[in-house]
Amino acid sequence: MKSLKLLFTIIITGALLSSCTTVYEDDFIEEDSISLEEVVSGYDLWYVDYHRTIGNTDVPYVSRAFTLSFLNGTLYANNNIVDIGVTGNGLGIDVGTYDTFNGLLKTNHDIDGRNDFEVTVISANEIRLYNYRLNVTYFLIGYQTNTFDYDKVFYENIEYFLQEYEAWEKVATNGGAPNAFDDENFLEFTPENNTTFRSSKDNFGTQIDNINWSYVGSYKVFDVTNREDLKILTLSYDSGDIEEFELSVKDDEKIRLYNVKSKTTYDFVGRNFVALKKGEKTKKSAVRNNNRKRTKIERKTKIRRN
Numbered sequence: 499m500k501s502l503k504l505l506f507t508i509i510i511t512g513a514l515l516s517s518c519t520t521v522y523e524d525d526f527i528e529e530d531s532i533s534l535e536e537v538v539s540g541y542d543l544w545y546v547d548y549h550r551t552i553g554n555t556d557v558p559y560v561s562r563a564f565t566l567s568f569l570n571g572t573l574y575a576n577n578n579i580v581d582i583g584v585t586g587n588g589l590g591i592d593v594g595t596y597d598t599f600n601g602l603l604k605t606n607h608d609i610d611g612r613n614d615f616e617v618t619v620i621s622a623n624e625i626r627l628y629n630y631r632l633n634v635t636y637f638l639i640g641y642q643t644n645t646f647d648y649d650k651v652f653y654e655n656i657e658y659f660l661q662e663y664e665a666w667e668k669v670a671t672n673g674g675a676p677n678a679f680d681d682e683n684f685l686e687f688t689p690e691n692n693t694t695f696r697s698s699k700d701n702f703g704t705q706i707d708n709i710n711w712s713y714v715g716s717y718k719v720f721d722v723t724n725r726e727d728l729k730i731l732t733l734s735y736d737s738g739d740i741e742e743f744e745l746s747v748k749d750d751e752k753i754r755l756y757n758v759k760s761k762t763t764y765d766f767v768g769r770n771f772v773a774l775k776k777g778e779k780t781k782k783s784a785v786r787n788n789n790r791k792r793t794k795i796e797r798k799t800k801i802r803r804n
Contacts, residue, residue, distance in 0.1 A: 534598040534617060538568040541623065541640030542589065543576075545651070548792045553634030559593060559607045560627075560636055561792050562774060564651055564658075568596050573605055577774040579652055579659040580750050588643035603627065649727070652747050656729055657719055657795060659747070660687035663768030665706050666753065674762025679741055684709055685766060693717060695733055706770050713737070719745070721799045730800045731755065744802070 538544075543565045551561075559575065560566070564582065567574035567589045576582050576590035585591060594607040603615040615627040623640040641647075652659055660666075666685045684698040696711040698704075713735050720730040722744075731745040743755040743764075751768040 534601060534603065537617065537619060537625065538596075538598065538603060539570070542569075542643040543567055543641045543646055544625070544638035545641060545646075546792075547637045547639055549795065550637040551635065553632065555632040555634050557610065557613050557629055557632060557634065557636075559610045559613075563590075564655060564792075565590060565646075566638065568603075571595055571597065573607065578662055579655060580662050580768075580771055582651060583643075583646070583648040588646070649747075653726060653729065655792070656745070656747070657687070658792065660753075661689050662772055663751070664770035664772060665709065665768075666766040667702065667769050668764055669702075669752075669767050670763075670765040672763045674757060674760040677757065677760040677762065678739075679757060679760075679764075680762070682713070684711075686711065687717065697733070697735075719797060721797045723799055723801045725802065728802070730802075 544567065545565050546560060546563050548561065562577050563575040564579060565576040569589070572592055573594040573596045574586060574589040574591065575593045576585065577593075578585070582588075582590070593609075594605060596603060596605045598604070603617050604612070605615070606612050613629055614631070615629050618626040618628070620626055620637075625638050625640070627636045627638060628634075664686065666687075668683045668685075671680060681699050682697045683702055684700060684704070686696040686698075688694045688696070693716045695715055695717045697713040697715075698709050699712050700709050715733055715735040715737075717734065718732050720732070722728045722730060727746065729745040731743045733741045733743075735741075742758045744758065746754045746756075748754055748765070751771075753766050753768075755764045755766065756762070757764070
């Protein structure tokens with residue numbers, strides 16, 4: 499075999515690895531034309547399946563990204579869920595460069611600098627990146643932009659989507675019995691620990707910087723049995739009150755909350771989008787999302803009540 503650190507651990511079929519191969523009994527593949535460059539550039543997007551990450555450290559730019567792309571020496575990343583599929587024609591933003599020298603994926607991020615990875619192909623559209631310096635392993639799943647399920651990314655990472663606006667403003671209330679939540683016109687989901695929310699009774703149209711946050715508490719997101727396009731959101735107020743909603747995403751800037759108890763539907767629109775780009779700092783963004791990284795989120799599952 500060629501002296502690559504790219505390890506082919508299973509038999510790969512399909513267009514990506516359509517070159518001639520010789521299969522040995524140990525299940526390794528000896529290849530005569532496929533290269534590491536062809537592997538990493540074989541898909542438009544690599545979804546970072548962060549929940550499978552192994553290790554106690556991280557490569558900062560990887561832990562901030564929802565997708566990575568390696569095309570013609572340029573490293574791209576989708577660091578935001580808002581506008582994913584639109585920004586950079588789906589690839590996200592240019593965040594650095596890469597090379598596939600001597601069998602290693604060598605990356606040079608504009609902010610985080612250099613990091614090298616050993617690459618292991620583990621299925622026809624899945625690779626494993628191992629950074630030996632930090633002893634951390636990432637799993638990436640390959641997609642083309644025209645087949646990538648961008649909506650699924652919203653629901654799999656919905657906690658981060660909620661944080662990408664400085665506040666959510668209520669724009670519509672429909673049906674249901676009168677209840678205390680009717681008076682709460684703004685919500686904020688802060689990046690701290692992915693669990694803190696704040697709520698306000700301020701009047702519609704209040705400038706975000708002038709909002710008086712009346713309530714604070716913790717929140718949890720639950721999966722729903724047999725529903726990929728719906729979540730359960732619970733708000734646990736420090737006062738002891740608990741509100742439970744069915745949460746759905748209407749578009750890049752609107753969410754819908756259905757109050758399970760009162761049967762009231764609320765629409766909220768995101769205000770003041772916080773873009774995670776190359777590290778440029780703007781007033782609140784520098785504080786709010788300073789070094790924001792993804793963490794492993796383990797959700798419990800609930801059965802829909804109605």
